[in-house]
Amino acid sequence: MAKEFECIGIEVDIKYKEQMEKYSNGAELVFGFFPAITKHWKSNQFSNIIGLDVFEHIEDSTGFLQECNRLMVKGGHLILQSPIILEDGQMDDKMFNALEHIWIYGIEDLKELIKENGFEVLKVDRYQVGHEQIVAKKI
Numbered sequence: 001m002a003k004e005f006e007c008i009g010i011e012v013d014i015k016y017k018e019q020m021e022k023y024s025n026g027a028e029l030v031f032g033f034f035p036a037i038t039k040h041w042k043s044n045q046f047s048n049i050i051g052l053d054v055f056e057h058i059e060d061s062t063g064f065l066q067e068c069n070r071l072m073v074k075g076g077h078l079i080l081q082s083p084i085i086l087e088d089g090q091m092d093d094k095m096f097n098a099l100e101h102i103w104i105y106g107i108e109d110l111k112e113l114i115k116e117n118g119f120e121v122l123k124v125d126r127y128q129v130g131h132e133q134i135v136a137k138k139i
Helices: 014-023 061-071 107-116
Strands: 008-011 028-031 046-052 072-082 119-128 131-138
Touching: 008 014, 014 028, 046 061, 061 072, 061 107, 072 119, 107 119, 107 131
Parallel strands: 008 028, 046 072
Antiparallel strands: 072 131, 119 131
16 A cells, blocks of 8 residues: 655755756655745644755754754654764765865764754764765654
């Protein structure tokens, strides 16, 4: 039995609209800056929020996490993929490009930030160096 779900994608740059619509598989696409673009959305409506390669570009990390928390149901999952310095210290030097990445978090600092904003870290993993993933649950 197939499960039905709704998906909303957020992209900053409208120039990608046509390309994204080709692959959106019916998902709603919204263009603008998160979290400003979602401030009028109702609270507690999403079971999952996934941010791939965005967290390192966000000036206000706390504001980002607070808005994720507001939008999510209790027990919902937040999945972030970002350059994160794990315990092994591995990181690709190109990730430290200050023109592109505002933050490169160490894992302990990021865990604390996530915890301070109402989440429990469930898993930390690495897809490849510079594309580490953290999964957290809204508590």
